[in-house]
Structure formats: structure tokens, C-alpha cells
Amino acid sequence: MGMDNQAFIYRMFSKFYNENIDRIETPKSIENREFGFTIFKENVMIRHKGFMRAEDLKEFIRKTVPSNVYYSTAYYIMPEAKMDEKGWLGSDLFFDIDADHMPTECNKIHDTWTCEKCGLTSNGVTPKKCPRCGSESFDEKTWPCEKCLEAAKVETIKLIDMLTGDLGFSISEIKCSFSGHRGYHIQVESEEILKLDSTARKEIVDYVTGTGIDAIFHGLELINYGEARILVGPNLDDFGWRGRAARGTYEFLLKATAEDLKRLGLKSRVINEILANKNEILESWKTSGPWNMVRGLGLNGWRKIIQRGISLQSAKIDTVVTVDIHRLIRLPGTLHGKTGLLKVSFPASEIEAFDPLKEAVAxxxxxxxxxxxxxxxxxxxxxxxxxxxxxxxxxxxxxxxxxxxxxxxxxxxxxx
Ligand SMILES: [Zn+2]
Ligand SMILES: [Zn+2]
Incomplete structure (x- = not known):
């Protein structure tokens, strides 16, 4: 009696697209976008497709019933031409935030990987290379669990905050979507960023990931105070990374255990001082900050602590994706072939209350x-x-x- 899985999924996807074709969101300037698809049977990528009108795209999806639908963040003169002959006109600014890049506690429980070459299998985040045979191809089983999605959401909120607060984009030009699997996509369609090349995009990546931020360039310094030398540092409400570094440091110290502090290479005497005076240290931020409060903790020790704070404040994005100006991304309103969930877009201002496991049910x-x-x-x-x-x-x-x-x-x- 048993039906074939693939035939069943195909039939359901087909039914969905027939009844919900208008949920598909047509990208801006559709005639300049490249489209790509995977189809159920061959499981190969068909790309370099172009459509002049939204109706043509929808008709194609309804007839073909792809397992995945993608389009380019880039705009081209001739989207169907070979890569180097397309005529690149610009590209949206795009960020991918995926739980795959976050070592959450629960992925050790629900995620597994198997090396396709030697068969080694284990739990947690998939390694770059198989520890036994060095192969780089794996069969992964990852799950969009509630906790992982929440972790991805926290990173997305940090990113939106930086894009609006520090980089000056308005919240209305930031498009947010749930990927249909384990993460979120952020897309900025704006004249200002359209022509940025990969190097310029890498600068933005470095900014939002806090790469190369060092506290000594952000307010941490020894100054002369009468006869004495005292340490000053960033404040919680400072602008940009200065404030983020301070807030991250506060956040870190609030929860820090002896073990966390030891990992930074601090001496046990200093660790004991910090833990014994934790409340005073946290309180001190209302006035001049904690910089001179811990005996034996000087500029370099604080620098290490602040570095931890910076990493807590940085947005964990997939850096490769943002830098790639020819990237194909999943089209909102289409089904994810590995979950049957929808990629759904929503205003960035609504992210806090957004429930992906509800909104994406197709x-x-x-x-x-x-x-x-x-x-x-x-x-x-x-x-x-x-x-x-x-x-x-x-x-x-x-x-x-x-x-x-x-x-x-x-x-x-x-x-x-
Ligand atoms: Zn292996
Ligand atoms: Zn999880």
C-alpha cells in the first residue's frame, strides 16, 4: 500500500502552489533578477533563469513544482546570461543568521552528522573536516527546535539594532524573514548599498560581528589624575561599539562564574576579587564605572574581559553570504524542501513577537x-x-x- 515519499511531497507542494500562488512575493525589479530552482527528481540546481513578469514566475512554479526556489540578491542586465556576461548592476545587502552557526546546548541532543566517506557519526555542530578521515562531505540531520530558533532571533535583533542605530538604515527599509528552517534573513534594499563591492560589504560584516574591535580604541585607557594614574573605560550609554562593549561587559560580569573568568586567563586572586565584589562592580556603572575597583586588575585584564563582552554583543551572521554579491537566496512565500515550511517575510519592527513555528506552517x-x-x-x-x-x-x-x-x-x- 505504501506511497512513495517524494511523490507524496511533490503532490502536496503542487496542491499548495495551486491554492496559494499569490503568497509568492515578487522581488523588486524581477526582470533583473536571476532565479534558481531545485526539482524533486534530479535534486540538481537549475539556475540562470529569468522572468519578465511576476505571472511568468508564478506560472513556472505552479507547473514545475520545485523543491526549492531561489533568486539573486543581485540585479543584472541579462540574468539568463553566463555569470561573467550577466552585467552586474548592484546587489541588495543580505544577512543570513542560522542556528547552524551557533553552538546551542540543545544541538548536541537533536543534531547529528555522518561522514559520507568513513561513516563516522556524532552529535552537535558538523565539523569542517571529518576528525577520522578528513573528508568534507557529511549527511547532516539538524532540527529547527524552539531554543535554536530563539537563539537565532536574539542574533537577528542585535543585527537590526546595529543596522538602524549605528549604520543609519531606517527600520522600514529592512526586510526580515524566517528562512523556513533554522534561521532568519535580513535584507536591505536601498540605493545606498546597491553598488557596494565585496570588500565594502566585508567592512559591514566586520562592524556587525565586532571584528577587530579593541577596548583600547574605545575609551579604555590610563589617565593622569593628580599624582595618580587611573583607569577609565566606556560607559553603558555611549554610542556605537563603545556602548556595546560596556553593555557586553556588564552582561558578562552579571553572569560570570569562576570558570568563565579563568578561561580569560585571569589570576585566581583577581577572580576572587571580582566574584566577591560583583554587586558593587555592577552598581558602579551608574557613576564612573568599575575600572579602578578590582585590586590587581589593570588595563590588560579589563581588555580581555571587555573582549568577551564584545563577542556577546556581536551578531553571529554567516559572513560568507553577505560578502557574496552573486548570492541566490530563497524566495519569500515559497516552501523549503527540507521542512515543508514557508519562507515568510515580516516587518523588522515585529520580530520580537514573531513566532516562526506558527507563521511558517503552510x-x-x-x-x-x-x-x-x-x-x-x-x-x-x-x-x-x-x-x-x-x-x-x-x-x-x-x-x-x-x-x-x-x-x-x-x-x-x-x-x-
Ligand atoms: Zn570520515
Ligand atoms: Zn535546538
């Missing part, structure tokens, strides 16, 4: 019976599912398609 109504090999507990909409292990379950269509797209089971039957 399939409403219907049920399917599936056999699940293994899946951690997950939530879609208001319902929790799993964990499952080697069992047959009847699930709402959205949860069933999610597991099938994740390659975690086999479809048995459905009423759709």
Missing part, C-alpha cells in the same frame, strides 16, 4: 499516517509532537510533511 487541514524512524520532540503551530522512535502515527498534514521532508519516516496513507 499546510492546514488534512492528516497523514506515517512511520517515523526517529524524531526529537518538536512544535508546529500550537501543538507539540514527538519524540518518536520506530513507530506509526497519524499526524496533522503539516507535521507529517515536516517529518517526511526531514527524511525521518515513510508515508503510509493520507486523506488528502
Amino acid at each position: 499546510f492546514k487541514g488534512g492528516e497523514a499516517k506515517i512511520y517515523v524512524e526517529e524524531a526529537p520532540k518538536f512544535r508546529l503551530g500550537d501543538e507539540d509532537f514527538g519524540p518518536f522512535k520506530k513507530q506509526t502515527v497519524s499526524l496533522p498534514l503539516s507535521a507529517a510533511i515536516f517529518l517526511l521532508c526531514k527524511d525521518a519516516g515513510e508515508v503510509i496513507d493520507s486523506n488528502v
Whole structure:
């Protein structure tokens, strides 16, 4: 009786696009964008496609039913030409924030990788090279869990804050979207950034990631005070990275354990001083700051602590993506082939309250019976599912398609 997974997912994607084709968001200047698709059967990327009108794009998606739909952040004179003959006109400023790049506590539980060459398998973040055979190709199983998505959201909020507060973009020109899997996308469509080359974009990357920020260029210094030499440093409400460094330092000290401080290379006497006077240190920020309060802690010790604070304040983006001015990105309003969830865009101002596991649910109504090999507990909409292990379950269509797209089971039957 069993149906083929891929045929079932294809049929559901096709039904979705037939009923929801207008959820697809047409990018600005569609005629200058390159499009790319993966299709179910071959699982290869078809790219260098162009469309003159939104209707043509929608018609193509409805007929082809791709497993993934992408478009270029770049604008070209001839999007269908070979890469070096397209005629680059500019590119949106784009950021990818993905839980894959964040070592959350829970990914050790729900994420696994298997080396395709030697078969070594383990939990957590996938390494760049297999520790046993050195191969770089892996079969990964990662899950869009609530905690990971929350971590990605925190990074996205930090980024939006820097783009508006420090770099001067208005919140209305920042487009935010949930990727449909494990992260968020931030896109700025603005004349000002259109023509920036990779090097200029790298400068922006360095800024938002706090790369090369050193406290001694941001207010940390020894000054003469009468006969004495005293240490001064950045304040919590200072502008730009100066304030961020101070706030990050405060945040770090608020939670720091002896172990955290030891990792910075501080001496145990200094560590004890910090921990014994924690409340006074935190309080001191209301006045002149903590810089002269800890016996034995001088400019270099503070510099290390502030460095930790800077890394807490930096936005954990995938740096390669922002620098790439020919990047293809997922089109909002289309389905993610590995989850069956939608890439959904929303105003950046609404990010705090945005619930990706609710807003991205594409399939409403219907049920399917599936056999699940293994899946951690997950939530879609208001319902929790799993964990499952080697069992047959009847699930709402959205949860069933999610597991099938994740390659975690086999479809048995459905009423759709
Ligand atoms: Zn290996
Ligand atoms: Zn997680």
C-alpha cells in the first residue's frame, strides 16, 4: 500500500502552489533578477533563469513544482546570461543568521552528522573536516527546535539594532524573514548599498560581528589624575561599539562564574576579587564605572574581559553570504524542501513577537499516517509532537510533511 515519499511531497507542494500562488512575493525589479530552482527528481540546481513578469514566475512554479526556489540578491542586465556576461548592476545587502552557526546546548541532543566517506557519526555542530578521515562531505540531520530558533532571533535583533542605530538604515527599509528552517534573513534594499563591492560589504560584516574591535580604541585607557594614574573605560550609554562593549561587559560580569573568568586567563586572586565584589562592580556603572575597583586588575585584564563582552554583543551572521554579491537566496512565500515550511517575510519592527513555528506552517487541514524512524520532540503551530522512535502515527498534514521532508519516516496513507 505504501506511497512513495517524494511523490507524496511533490503532490502536496503542487496542491499548495495551486491554492496559494499569490503568497509568492515578487522581488523588486524581477526582470533583473536571476532565479534558481531545485526539482524533486534530479535534486540538481537549475539556475540562470529569468522572468519578465511576476505571472511568468508564478506560472513556472505552479507547473514545475520545485523543491526549492531561489533568486539573486543581485540585479543584472541579462540574468539568463553566463555569470561573467550577466552585467552586474548592484546587489541588495543580505544577512543570513542560522542556528547552524551557533553552538546551542540543545544541538548536541537533536543534531547529528555522518561522514559520507568513513561513516563516522556524532552529535552537535558538523565539523569542517571529518576528525577520522578528513573528508568534507557529511549527511547532516539538524532540527529547527524552539531554543535554536530563539537563539537565532536574539542574533537577528542585535543585527537590526546595529543596522538602524549605528549604520543609519531606517527600520522600514529592512526586510526580515524566517528562512523556513533554522534561521532568519535580513535584507536591505536601498540605493545606498546597491553598488557596494565585496570588500565594502566585508567592512559591514566586520562592524556587525565586532571584528577587530579593541577596548583600547574605545575609551579604555590610563589617565593622569593628580599624582595618580587611573583607569577609565566606556560607559553603558555611549554610542556605537563603545556602548556595546560596556553593555557586553556588564552582561558578562552579571553572569560570570569562576570558570568563565579563568578561561580569560585571569589570576585566581583577581577572580576572587571580582566574584566577591560583583554587586558593587555592577552598581558602579551608574557613576564612573568599575575600572579602578578590582585590586590587581589593570588595563590588560579589563581588555580581555571587555573582549568577551564584545563577542556577546556581536551578531553571529554567516559572513560568507553577505560578502557574496552573486548570492541566490530563497524566495519569500515559497516552501523549503527540507521542512515543508514557508519562507515568510515580516516587518523588522515585529520580530520580537514573531513566532516562526506558527507563521511558517503552510499546510492546514488534512492528516497523514506515517512511520517515523526517529524524531526529537518538536512544535508546529500550537501543538507539540514527538519524540518518536520506530513507530506509526497519524499526524496533522503539516507535521507529517515536516517529518517526511526531514527524511525521518515513510508515508503510509493520507486523506488528502
Ligand atoms: Zn570520515
Ligand atoms: Zn535546538
